[in-house]
Amino acid sequence: xxxxxxxxxxxxxxxxxxxxxxxxxxxxxxxxxxxxxxxxxxxxxxxxxxxxxxxxxxxxxxxxxxxxxxxxxxxxxxxxxxxxxxxxxxxxxxxxxxxxxxxxxxxxxxxxxxxxxxxxxxxxxxxxxxxxxxxxxxxxxxxxxxxxxxxxxxxxxxxxxxxxxxxxxxxxxxxxxxxxxxxxxxxxxxxxxxxxxxxx
Numbered sequence: 001x002x003x004x005x006x007x008x009x010x011x012x013x014x015x016x017x018x019x020x021x022x023x024x025x026x027x028x029x030x031x032x033x034x035x036x037x038x039x040x041x042x043x044x045x046x047x048x049x050x051x052x053x054x055x056x057x058x059x060x061x062x063x064x065x066x067x068x069x070x071x072x073x074x075x076x077x078x079x080x081x082x083x084x085x086x087x088x089x090x091x092x093x094x095x096x097x098x099x100x101x102x103x104x105x106x107x108x109x110x111x112x113x114x115x116x117x118x119x120x121x122x123x124x125x126x127x128x129x130x131x132x133x134x135x136x137x138x139x140x141x142x143x144x145x146x147x148x149x150x151x152x153x154x155x156x157x158x159x160x161x162x163x164x165x166x167x168x169x170x171x172x173x174x175x176x177x178x179x180x181x182x183x184x185x186x187x188x189x190x191x192x193x194x195x196x197x198x199x200x
Contacts, residue, residue: 012050014040016064019057024100028058058106062125065095070132081140082195086187088136089163092129093183096167105171111164126164133160150198158194162186 001009018040022031033054037044051057069091076084096104111126137152146152166179166186 008049011040011042011046014042015047015050016057016060019054020061020099020103023058023102023106025102027102028054028106055106055110058103058110059124061099061103062095062107062128065098066092066128066132069095073136077139077143081136081145081199082187082192084136085159085191088133089183089187089191090180092163093166093180096170097180101171101175104167108164108168108171129163130156130160144200146195146198147200155194155198159191162190 015036019031019036022035022039031054033047034044036054036057037047051060069088072091073084073088076087079087096107107125134152134156137146137150137155140146141148141150141152163183166177166182169177169182170179
């Protein structure tokens with residue numbers, strides 16, 4: 001990577017970090033592009049080199065930590081499926097909580113109404129999360145942990161609705177519902193019974 005590319009990467013990271021901090025502190029609707037660039041210490045025009053609108057920052061905030069989870073899962077192939085899924089759910093919810101309730105509200109809003117973000121008409125966040133979870137189940141079918149006739153897509157819908165339900169409850173309760181705590185309960189009480197008919 002050359003000097004110019006490194007500088008561009010640094011500027012982009014500054015904008016994302018500033019956007020995340022401001023959204024956590026004030027909420028998405030209370031900030032604008034100028035607030036983000038001021039906090040990042042970059043010229044306002046620089047924002048549009050990397051993003052079309054402030055909504056794009058929210059999509060980008062989800063990519064880095066969730067990309068890290070995907071890498072972690074690749075290194076956990078020898079672990080039992082329930083352990084891998086438990087790790088995924090805990091890390092998923094840790095990322096959600098660490099980004100803060102205001103970012104979670106914006107993710108939820110963008111998933112519920114993708115028209116809020118013109119480039120997100122296919123629900124990128126939802127699609128990304130759905131495909132990652134589905135790939136875990138499909139890998140388990142391929143390696144024989146789950147039976148060949150396991151309905152991976154149906155199970156993905158059932159399980160992801162739990163995760164998104166926890167995110168929504170957190171937003172609706174104004175932070176009183178604790179998603180990480182409920183993720184632990186879900187993994188302990190419900191995960192094995194959901195998968196039991198399909199486990200070898």
